[in-house]
Amino acid sequence: MQGRNIAEILTGAVVVLVAAVFLAFALGQSGRSLGGGSGGITLSAKFDRIDGLTPGADVRIGGVKVGSVLEQRIDPQTYLAVLRLRVDSGIAIPEDSSAEITSESLLGGKYVALVPGGSETMLRDGQEIGITQSAVSLESLLGRFIFSVTELTSNTARQQEGEQPQGPAPAPSGRP
Known part of the structure; x- marks a missing residue:
């Protein structure tokens, strides 16, 4: 035992x-x-929308991971999404750099892509990245595409049947 x-x-x-x-x-x-x-260093950036981006997501420059997203919150005055980013200390980020939320792939996760600017002055710990581009909604783009294809198809079908495409109705002539 x-x-x-x-x-x-x-x-x-x-x-x-x-x-x-x-x-x-x-x-x-x-x-x-x-x-x-x-x-x-810790930087912040404000975005209109951050669809699908979570704390812990990568921060990349040229596709190479240089940091991660630490925190996300909403600014109560502007209703913008505020991200706190940690960037490796060996990377100097020019102050005119931009941050954009990008997809890894069609079905993949999101990350923050930093695009370095040309300024000689570098961002310091605690500063904000002023130029941002929010996440693009794939669903919204797909919906717009489907709507425009449907409109184009229906207009083409009407033209082939001899009808005029939809538009304003002609004004009445005033004669019976």
């Missing part, structure tokens, strides 16, 4: 150790860490 308890304890310890190794590997591959990360 005593040997069975020791075997169960050792088996449990091995399972916990394997799980800890797997967790450490997964965190290392994702580029995230358990701590808040002390290196880097």
Whole structure:
């Protein structure tokens, strides 16, 4: 009985150790860490909409990860979405740089793309990125496309049947 308890304890310890190794590997591959990360500068940016962007999302320059989104909140005066971003300390961001919310792929997640400007003055910790471009809603674009294709198709069908496309009705001539 005593040997069975020791075997169960050792088996449990091995399972916990394997799980800890797997967790450490997964965190290392994702580029995230358990701590808040002390290196880097914190910047903020305001957007009209941040559809699908979550805290922990990447901040990239030229497709290379240089930081992450720390926090998102709403500005109660302007109703704009405010993001707090952490950018690696080795990266100097010119003050006329822009931030845009971009999709990884058609079905993928969102990230913040920083486009460096040409200014000689660099942003410092706590400053705001003034030029932003909000997320583009794929659903909205698809809806507009479908609506315009439907309109074009119905106008073409009317023209082929000999009817005039929809427009203002002709004014009455006044004769019976």
